[in-house]
Amino acid sequence: MYALPDLPYDYDALEPTMSAETLQFHHDKHHRAYVEKTNELAEKAGLAGKPLEEVVREASRKGDKTLFDNAAQAWNHAFFWQCMAPGGKACTGQLKAAIEKAFGSVDSFKDAFTEAGVGHFGSGWVWLVTGSEGLKVISTHDAEDTLVKDGLFPLLVCDLWEHAYYLDYQNDRKGFLEAWLDGAASYLFGEQQMFAADGKGDGFKYPAPGGAGDKASKDAPGEQPRA
Structure with missing residues (x-):
């Protein structure tokens, strides 16, 4: 089962750029729905237990649009949370x-x-x-x-x-x-x-299926295989 990753910050941590109401609704409702539907569809497609990145690619290859839409949205949102930080981080x-x-x-x-x-x-x-x-x-x-x-x-x-x-x-x-x-x-x-x-360190990877929500910080992202 794919878990809904925990946010790496509190709901109000991105204010005023993003309100706590928006972040909570976005994460707890929209993202959760994508993850739950992915679990249901991946099981039917015989892909349960595979890394989510593999599920996204396989669904695309097979033309399984419903599975692709939900699995890709689950991945996109998990990546999006990591792309933000309280107060932002300066470009240096x-x-x-x-x-x-x-x-x-x-x-x-x-x-x-x-x-x-x-x-x-x-x-x-x-x-x-x-x-x-x-x-x-x-x-x-x-x-x-x-x-x-x-x-x-x-x-x-x-x-x-x-x-x-x-x-x-x-x-x-x-x-x-x-x-x-x-x-x-x-x-x-x-x-x-x-x-x-550039092969220097690990890139983002969705939390492995069967694990708990991932509260990993942006300072230690997981590995993302290249396309």
Whole structure:
């Protein structure tokens, strides 16, 4: 059974960027529903007990859309929680250097990230990824994630589904993204993911099935196999 990972911070820890009400509802209701449905569907598909990353990829390969949507959303949300930290984490060090190389400046990256998120039609996710072409910003629709995109490794992601921001920002997705980048995004976690993409340390991995909720901090993410 896949467990709903514990949040690595308290419900009110991301205020004012994200309210305790939004975070509690998002994690305890939306994320839990995806995990519970994944458990049900993975069992029927004969994939119970497999790493969630493998379930996502296998569901995509087989065209099992319902399983893919739920398993990918369970994974995306677990990754999203790790991409945030109370007060955010300043963009420094090697990630800052890589962002400046790719975008010209941190501010230009934030503009590109916000533009991609605002311009994304409907629900989905906006990502900072790395690959053979270096760092770039992409968006994905609905449950789609980087696990099924060859050659891309995720560094950061922000949720574009309305339940992620509507209680706090109404329809102001741009305001949410700007606040998120300045006040909640953990660039430290993004840098750790960048190191993992280069084979230096471990990247994010969803908690193994059968385990308890994972309260691991962003300073010690698990391993994420490459696509």
